[in-house]
Amino acid sequence: MSLKTTLAQVASIQVGKAMAHTLPNGKEWVSAIGKQNVSGQVAVHAENMEGDEQADRRYHGGPHKAVCWYAGAHYPFWRETLHLELSHGAFGENITLSAATEEDFCIGDVLQVGTVIFQVSQPRFPCVKPGRLWNRPRMPHLMEETGFTGFYTRVQHTGVIEAGQSVVLLERPHPGWTIARANRIMHAEDSTLEEREGLRALEPLAPEWKRALSRRLQQREG
Numbered sequence: 001m002s003l004k005t006t007l008a009q010v011a012s013i014q015v016g017k018a019m020a021h022t023l024p025n026g027k028e029w030v031s032a033i034g035k036q037n038v039s040g041q042v043a044v045h046a047e048n049m050e051g052d053e054q055a056d057r058r059y060h061g062g063p064h065k066a067v068c069w070y071a072g073a074h075y076p077f078w079r080e081t082l083h084l085e086l087s088h089g090a091f092g093e094n095i096t097l098s099a100a101t102e103e104d105f106c107i108g109d110v111l112q113v114g115t116v117i118f119q120v121s122q123p124r125f126p127c128v129k130p131g132r133l134w135n136r137p138r139m140p141h142l143m144e145e146t147g148f149t150g151f152y153t154r155v156q157h158t159g160v161i162e163a164g165q166s167v168v169l170l171e172r173p174h175p176g177w178t179i180a181r182a183n184r185i186m187h188a189e190d191s192t193l194e195e196r197e198g199l200r201a202l203e204p205l206a207p208e209w210k211r212a213l214s215r216r217l218q219q220r221e222g
Contacts, residue, residue: 008100008167010113011072013042014089015052023132033129035089041160044116049094063154064121064206068093070150071101077148082136091130091143093150097167102147102179108204110171115159117170122206123179123186124150147183152206174202186212193217 014035020028032053043050047066054061070093079086088096095113102123109120126143130136143149177199185191185199186209199205200213 003169003172005169006166007104007111007169008097010095010161010163010165010167011098012088012096012163013038013049013161014094014096015042015049016089016092017051018053021132024135029132031129031133033092033133035092035094037087037089039163041114041162043158043160044155045158046155052094064208065152066155067095067118067153068124068150069095069097069105069153071148072096072098073101074146074148077146081142082134082139084134084136086134090134091150092133095161100167102149102151102183105151105179106172106174107177107179107182107199107202108171108173109169110156111153112168112170114161114165115157116155116161117157117159118153119156119204120179121152121154121204122209123183124152125208125212144183144187147180149179149183151179173204177202182209186216 014037016032016035018030018032019034020030022028038051044067047061047063048054049067070091072088075086075088078084078090105120107120107122111118111120126140126149128140130143131139182199185195196213196217200210
């Protein structure tokens with residue numbers, strides 16, 4: 001299905017370099033999750049944005065997870081729940097959206113922002129890094145529980161973007177397979193075999209998610 005619909009605006013753009021952090025127990029860990037807001041035009045490359053890094057390439061970055069997106073609409077919930085004054089980029093996202101959530105994007109959506117063409121590849125797997133950064137160990141569990149995970153995109157055409165620009169939906173090959181639905185299928189115990197197989201069969205879904213779904217299907221069969 002070919003469209004040209006505005007889904008949201010880019011509320012802000014964040015990038016960050018890998019740096020050392022210290023846990024309350026004194027143990028050091030290295031991550032680029034600490035993102036800083038940038039203004040003006042930002043170049044988007046095939047596997048990241050200008051000025052951005054991924055410290056652990058086993059789990060972050062690469063062509064299927066080039067750019068991380070998060071819903072600005074979730075921030076009031078997190079501020080109240082975590083009792084923290086969180087600003088955009090607190091979840092390590094590169095792009096913070098206004099007025100759109102995981103319910104508004106589908107696997108395989110082709111999006112245009114500025115001169116860049118993106119493709120939605122997978123929901124974000126909540127990891128321990130946000131919990132470590134903000135000293136809230138339950139954050140990954142809460143992200144999974146609420147479905148407020150954010151998502152990743154590939155970069156199909158490089159270029160430049162800027163905060164305030166529209167996120168335009170160009171193509172939606174798999175309507176109904178929203179990021180929110182994919183999260184529920186992956187994490188909910190009552191998701192059906194047909195749902196998991198249907199999600200895994202989506203061609204644009206990133207290999208990481210296909211492998212995780214295969215493991216879950218094998219566990220059920222076992």
